[in-house]
Amino acid sequence: MVKNISRRKFLKNALIGGAAIGSGLGSYQITYGQAKKAAGPIKIGGQGAVSGAHADYGWQMIAGSTLAIDEINAKGGVSGRKLEMKFMDEELKPATAVKNARYLVTDWGADVLFGVDSSGSAMALGPVLAELNRVHIFCHAATHRLTEELVAQRRIPQIFRISVPTYQDGILPALIMKDFPEIKRWAGIHEDYEYGYVAWNTFKETMKKVRPDVEFVSIAWAPFWTMDFSSHIAAVMAEKPDAIHTTKWAGEGVMLLRQALTMGVFDNIKAWWQCMGGSVDVLQGIAREVEADKFKGKLWASARYIHNYPVTPENRAFVEKFIKRWGKYPNYSAETSYSSIYVIKAAIEKAKSLETAKLVTAIEGMEIMTPAGKRYFRPEDHQAVYTVPGGRVIKSPDYPLPILGDLRVIPAKDYYRHPPFTPISATK
Amino acid sequence: MLEKLVFQGLIGLSFSMYLWLLAAGLTLVFGVLGVLNFAHGSFFMLGAYAAFTFYEKLGINFFLSILLSLVSVGIIGVIFERLFLRKIYNLDLPYQLILTFGFILIFDDLVKMIWGGVAMIPPMPSFLEGNLSILGRPYPFYNLFIIIAGLAVAFLLWITLEKTWWGRMIRASASDREMAGAIGVNIPFLFTTVFVFSAMLAALGGALGTPVRVVAPGIGTAMIIQAFVITVIGGLGNLKGAFVGALIVGILTSFGILLFPVFELFIIFVVMTIVLLIKPEGLFGK
Numbered sequence: 001m002v003k004n005i006s007r008r009k010f011l012k013n014a015l016i017g018g019a020a021i022g023s024g025l026g027s028y029q030i031t032y033g034q035a036k037k038a039a040g041p042i043k044i045g046g047q048g049a050v051s052g053a054h055a056d057y058g059w060q061m062i063a064g065s066t067l068a069i070d071e072i073n074a075k076g077g078v079s080g081r082k083l084e085m086k087f088m089d090e091e092l093k094p095a096t097a098v099k100n101a102r103y104l105v106t107d108w109g110a111d112v113l114f115g116v117d118s119s120g121s122a123m124a125l126g127p128v129l130a131e132l133n134r135v136h137i138f139c140h141a142a143t144h145r146l147t148e149e150l151v152a153q154r155r156i157p158q159i160f161r162i163s164v165p166t167y168q169d170g171i172l173p174a175l176i177m178k179d180f181p182e183i184k185r186w187a188g189i190h191e192d193y194e195y196g197y198v199a200w201n202t203f204k205e206t207m208k209k210v211r212p213d214v215e216f217v218s219i220a221w222a223p224f225w226t227m228d229f230s231s232h233i234a235a236v237m238a239e240k241p242d243a244i245h246t247t248k249w250a251g252e253g254v255m256l257l258r259q260a261l262t263m264g265v266f267d268n269i270k271a272w273w274q275c276m277g278g279s280v281d282v283l284q285g286i287a288r289e290v291e292a293d294k295f296k297g298k299l300w301a302s303a304r305y306i307h308n309y310p311v312t313p314e315n316r317a318f319v320e321k322f323i324k325r326w327g328k329y330p331n332y333s334a335e336t337s338y339s340s341i342y343v344i345k346a347a348i349e350k351a352k353s354l355e356t357a358k359l360v361t362a363i364e365g366m367e368i369m370t371p372a373g374k375r376y377f378r379p380e381d382h383q384a385v386y387t388v389p390g391g392r393v394i395k396s397p398d399y400p401l402p403i404l405g406d407l408r409v410i411p412a413k414d415y416y417r418h419p420p421f422t423p424i425s426a427t428k
Numbered sequence: 429m430l431e432k433l434v435f436q437g438l439i440g441l442s443f444s445m446y447l448w449l450l451a452a453g454l455t456l457v458f459g460v461l462g463v464l465n466f467a468h469g470s471f472f473m474l475g476a477y478a479a480f481t482f483y484e485k486l487g488i489n490f491f492l493s494i495l496l497s498l499v500s501v502g503i504i505g506v507i508f509e510r511l512f513l514r515k516i517y518n519l520d521l522p523y524q525l526i527l528t529f530g531f532i533l534i535f536d537d538l539v540k541m542i543w544g545g546v547a548m549i550p551p552m553p554s555f556l557e558g559n560l561s562i563l564g565r566p567y568p569f570y571n572l573f574i575i576i577a578g579l580a581v582a583f584l585l586w587i588t589l590e591k592t593w594w595g596r597m598i599r600a601s602a603s604d605r606e607m608a609g610a611i612g613v614n615i616p617f618l619f620t621t622v623f624v625f626s627a628m629l630a631a632l633g634g635a636l637g638t639p640v641r642v643v644a645p646g647i648g649t650a651m652i653i654q655a656f657v658i659t660v661i662g663g664l665g666n667l668k669g670a671f672v673g674a675l676i677v678g679i680l681t682s683f684g685i686l687l688f689p690v691f692e693l694f695i696i697f698v699v700m701t702i703v704l705l706i707k708p709e710g711l712f713g714k
Contacts, residue, residue, distance in 0.1 A: 221689055231436065234439040234682070235436060263559065264559050428690045
């Protein structure tokens with residue numbers, strides 16, 4: 001090999017290498033200069049799934065954060081400086097999310113970051129944030145490992161999460177459904193990845209503690225983007241369960257529910273818990289069936305924020321402003337991203353600085369009123385503690401689309417996991 | 429236990445018929461045109477969007493909507509074959525891959541520009557609602573309808589290929605393109621018709637799915653992997669193989685979900701691997 005490299009080739013390669021190092025240094029200097037710039041706008045970099053089948057989730061983030069930024073700028077900005085946002089597509093791919101974050105911080109000059117839909121993207125991004133040294137508020141990615149492993153154990157202080165962790169979808173339904181003594185046989189139809197495993201395992205664990213008489217009779221795992229659930233439904237219904245717990249979300253949740261209807265499931269069970277069924281897109285997708293009472297009042301759900309809870313002036317104002325601006329109801333990602341911007345504002349005002357270390361201190365332990373209610377950022381793992389109720393999917397004369405009614409409120413602080421964190425079994 | 433297995437098998441059968449609609453067109457185009465069309469799933473998606481638009485937005489009868497959706501996707505198929513696919517018949521396989529894969533992205537973005545990114549949900553036609561009792565359990569009319577539709581397509585395809593002039597032309601050019609051309613078969617025209625026919629089969633699958641599924645960008649790619657597995661098991665380019673492959677994949681998947689929920693996902697890949705090891709050309713491949 002060695003003798004094949006001619007002198008000319010060697011020189012050429014050396015020159016290219018040298019140029020690469022040189023340009024690397026150059027971009028580093030530019031970055032440094034931008035970070036020191038004092039006058040211009042405060043730059044907020046966001047990312048979410050803006051393309052593909054889940055594009056609406058990213059859109060909701062853009063809609064929520066844009067609303068907040070416009071409100072803040074109309075009132076003169078933060079400490080006299082306007083907010084400026086750049087939002088990128090993470091494509092639900094970890095590599096893209098990391099690339100975006102690097103671009104946003106080093107090239108575009110972002111002072112703070114927020115967003116991210118995919119848990120996989122969030123876990124890949126975590127260690128990079130320590131290196132980029134920017135606060136990142138996660139407003140959808142829900143894996144408990146983000147806060148428990150990366151913050152509480154590995155001490156990456158730049159990570160904060162404003163939305164709920166995955167285990168809420170296991171613990172909350174167990175605590176609510178335990179009050180139905182006639183429901184003794186549970187089955188699950190779940191996402192075939194960490195979210196499904198964690199939700200089903202924490203559901204079973206919690207339920208066993210509060211209702212030792214309950215049995216878990218059947219389970220089906222359906223991979224991301226399953227289109228035909230009839231085999232899964234038939235398999236779990238073969239064991240004649242009293243109720244079904246499922247994590248299928250967004251369009252897949254709608255397909256699962258519609259196919260369950262054709263299979264007469266709601267004639268044969270007592271309850272169905274749709275973990276993220278309180279999401280506006282799912283409620284919209286099943287509106288006709290709810291209107292016709294096809295679910296017979298047996299469909300229960302939760303979400304990461306629902307627009308009809310809590311009944312506070314802050315929430316009412318947010319929902320009204322959102323509808324006025326965008327012509328539809330805010331989904332949970334819209335609320336979490338809207339609130340992220342206000343958390344960033346509060347942190348900068350409290351820290352009187354854009355320095356990451358000072359912002360981290362400002363957010364740790366922060367209590368802030370948001371549309372979803374009061375949020376408290378626990379210092380130990382940077383997880384925001386706030387309460388989201390579960391409820392029955394109903395049609396209300398006050399709303400054009402179905403909502404969650406018959407709400408059961410269980411304070412989040414009573415059931416969120418605390419350090420020392422023991423690993424949750426994240427396998428089938 | 430036996431009753432559970434029979435019921436699960438019948439559910440699996442409807443899934444098989446659904447997969448068959450998608451795999452049939454894929455394998456037909458490969459057999460005749462020699463093209464592996466990655467964008468086949470996009471025609472499935474376009475069929476669903478078109479059917480949704482005619483049925484839900486324009487209020488047209490369900491069956492007429494399906495027919496109109498086939499015609500619409502057929503027209504797109506003509507344009508696609510004449511303007512793009514035709515240019516690459518003589519080029520290497522990677523060019524086919526790049527072109528057809530590129531069109532997946534283009535079609536996905538096009539539907540997003542026209543219909544938006546939110547999943548849309550067409551209503552269930554009332555005649556498909558409800559179920560009948562099989563072995564004491566509710567079996568949906570819809571799944572029965574899909575089984576009938578799949579078998580009808582299989583029968584019509586067989587009649588067409590075996591008994592019609594067009595079918596003979598297809599078989600002739602599939603077995604020896606040059607010779608068929610030499611004896612006067614209009615190969616370019618034949619290719620267009622076969623491609624359009626296959627696009628319409630995919631569209632039929634998409635359109636028939638709308639009553640219980642959602643219409644969203646990406647629904648085509650979600651199904652296409654299984655269709656590829658089916659064509660590999662059955663033998664690329666072989667319709668009988670695609671039918672048997674669909675039965676194997678659909679029913680085995682369904683049994684796997686009932687009996688081995690933890691590792692159900694790789695069962696069909698194990699089957700594919702075994703077929704590739706023992707008979708690399710597929711069960712019915714030559």
